[in-house]
Amino acid sequence: MSALGAYVEHQRELGVLGFPRNPGPAPEAPRARTTSVEPTPGNLFVSPGLEATRNLEELRTHIGDCRRCKLAPHRTHLVFGVGSPRARLVFVGEAPGRDEDLQGEPFVGRAGQLLTEIITKGMKVRREDVYIANVIKCRPPDNRNPEPDEVASCEPFLLRQLELIGPEVVVALGKFAVQTLLRVKTPITQLRGRWYDYHGIKLMPTFHPAYLLRNPADKRLVWQDIQKVMLELGIGTGPR
Numbered sequence: 001m002s003a004l005g006a007y008v009e010h011q012r013e014l015g016v017l018g019f020p021r022n023p024g025p026a027p028e029a030p031r032a033r034t035t036s037v038e039p040t041p042g043n044l045f046v047s048p049g050l051e052a053t054r055n056l057e058e059l060r061t062h063i064g065d066c067r068r069c070k071l072a073p074h075r076t077h078l079v080f081g082v083g084s085p086r087a088r089l090v091f092v093g094e095a096p097g098r099d100e101d102l103q104g105e106p107f108v109g110r111a112g113q114l115l116t117e118i119i120t121k122g123m124k125v126r127r128e129d130v131y132i133a134n135v136i137k138c139r140p141p142d143n144r145n146p147e148p149d150e151v152a153s154c155e156p157f158l159l160r161q162l163e164l165i166g167p168e169v170v171v172a173l174g175k176f177a178v179q180t181l182l183r184v185k186t187p188i189t190q191l192r193g194r195w196y197d198y199h200g201i202k203l204m205p206t207f208h209p210a211y212l213l214r215n216p217a218d219k220r221l222v223w224q225d226i227q228k229v230m231l232e233l234g235i236g237t238g239p240r
């Protein structure tokens with residue numbers, strides 16, 4: 001089963017909105033895959049064909065002028081993601097902010113500049129050689145945290161994006177992205193700096209660049225986390 005298929009199955013088991021809990025007592029009954037989820041009222045995951053997308057262009061076409069959750073009316077641009085379609089490293093943030101919504105690209109404001117410095121000056125990697133995306137592709141009003149039904153609607157797109165890119169490492173940026181992807185409520189101060197598994201991909205949580213703008217003393221902690229990522233990828237540390 002693909003990571004996306006496993007994700008959908010897990011959401012069903014949890015009874016997340018849009019994935020009705022299986023009421024039947026027959027555990028052996030075949031379970032639905034993504035493409036067989038029917039677009040019924042209240043079912044927010046109405047995206048048959050998602051698993052059939054073969055590359056990022058097809059995925060972007062599939063998402064289209066998305067109205068699958070209640071964030072759609074608030075956006076200027078749907079922020080899909082940027083970078084190399086074969087990136088070994090993907091950064092995942094929370095959701096587009098004002099600048100990102102206006103420009104249609106993730107991490108373009110001051111926090112984005114700091115992320116670019118981490119990538120280019122710290123890791124000595126070109127920004128276009130990594131991939132950058134968010135858990136949620138449309139800006140929540142007033143930059144509020146995305147809500148569970150919005151995550152349930154949008155995260156499958158991120159998961160398919162990661163399946164198509166096939167990175168070795170995901171760096172999750174900030175409390176919301178980390179806690180959402182890992183399905184935990186543990187403070188990021190306890191999560192950061194350690195490896196986790198996200199659907200078969202190694203995931204490193206660290207602080208969000210926007211947090212670092214307010215707390216520059218913690219840049220050294222992010223640098224520690226990034227050095228672990230570089231070691232894992234064999235970047236700047238000699239031959240693998």
Ligand code: SF4
Binds near residue numbers: 063154
């Ligand atoms: S946040 Fe995601 S699911 Fe919601 S409208 Fe935007 S692209 Fe669609």
